[in-house]
Amino acid sequence: MIEKLWYGKNPLFWLLIPFSCLYGLIAYVRRKLYQTGILKSWHSPVPVIIIGNLSVGGNGKTPFAIGLIEALKAKGLKIGIVSRGYGGKADNYPLMLDEHTTTEQAGDEPVLIYQRTQVPVAVSPNRCQAVQILLKHHKLDVILTDDGLQHYALARDIEIVVVDGKRLFGNGWWIPAGPMRERTNRLQSVDLIMINGDSVNNLNKQYPDKTYTMQLAPLYAVNLLTQEKRKLAELHNICAIAGISHPQRFFAMLTAMKADVIKTTSFADHQQFSLSLLANLATNEQTLLMTEKDAVKCRQFALPNWWYLPIDAVIPSAAIDQICWLLANIKSQRE
Structure with a gap:
């Protein structure tokens, strides 16, 4: 629509x-x-x-x-990141991210950036406060x-x-x-x-x-549970999902890479996932493949056949x- x-x-x-x-x-x-x-x-x-x-x-x-x-x-x-933290609902703001911060607290994009780069990240609806707490704790x-x-x-x-x-x-x-x-x-x-x-x-x-x-250059596919890396061509019977603003971009990229995609499912941007929502989208003989932004919300309940595809910007x-x-x-x- x-x-x-x-x-x-x-x-x-x-x-x-x-x-x-x-x-x-x-x-x-x-x-x-x-x-x-x-x-x-x-x-x-x-x-x-x-x-x-x-x-x-x-x-x-x-x-x-x-x-x-x-x-x-x-x-x-030395870099610091601030974000609105869209989709997150922390008890208090500004919030400094650490390895225990969830996407429910900070939103998916800040958690993704923190996990990929390991630089200091702070979120708050008031971005000035987010900058101030970063500078309080880090020399940037x-x-x-x-x-x-x-x-x-x-x-x-x-x-x-x-x-x-x-x-x-x-x-x-x-x-x-x-x-x-x-x-x-x-x-x-x-x-x-x-x-x-x-x-x-x-x-x-x-x-x-x-x-x-x-x-945007896709990297090796990564298993959510084991962190094993494989070439995309090694994954078969792929059921691809995407909860991003433009899911068709992800699906089109998989098609262009000649991935063995048998089904695609789109979700709303910043969709909060659960095991019950995703478990039936792929059988044990199939591969559930998602974006990295989606993966940061699924690691705690991931199944062995769940993979994600990191993307690098060239x-x-x-x-x-x-x-x-x-x-x-x-x-x-x-x-």
Whole structure:
């Protein structure tokens, strides 16, 4: 329904236009209030990089964040991550993640980032508080925020927008008639535009000095229980599941890799899983294969035939160099 509305044709679109205009007006006024100083933004003592979207979900933001963290760590920088923690319900905020933090507490994406990168991660609806608790416990060079482009209460030094190379911006309208949180003219003010996957678009022509293309590269499949790694071709009778914003991207990738997929099942983004929900989706002779984002919610009750497919973002070295150049300029200006 939403896919057809935002990325195709649906008569409901015209009924939602007034609500979209109201959403756009509120978003515009709110940003102007922060720009003019009527609403105050908090400035972190260390540089803040915002990794966000103009449109709703499924753009590859989290794989990019993980890839950028690893690249900056390789440069010798100490990184911290803050997130809204969507889907998590902690008893208290801000919450510092550790090896015992569950997705029910912190949300799936922060737990995934923490497990993959082992850098300090804090979640809170108030991202300023999340930054403050990170800096209280760690000496950091850079703070990355996973999402938060529209969270203007936290001042930012670098803004990076991740764009789905296939779906781009849909019909271009604000929520709910379209997928947009902000219109595409917002790209004029961001520092980098990262396109997820090849696409035919004009962004490279419009913003040639700040537009790059990354690719998502699947790794070996990993068993949830044993952590055994296998090539995808070694898995047979695959029943694939995905509880992400755009499940078809995952299924299409498996098809492109000629995986032995016999069935696919889609779930809502940030779906909370249970053994009873998943146990009957694959027999003992079949393989239940899921995304890494789904796997972090299933390890406590996983069965022996459950596997997940980690994804790496292959980020152009020129993009990393530009981010490092921006960070160096920020550091020199603050000294």
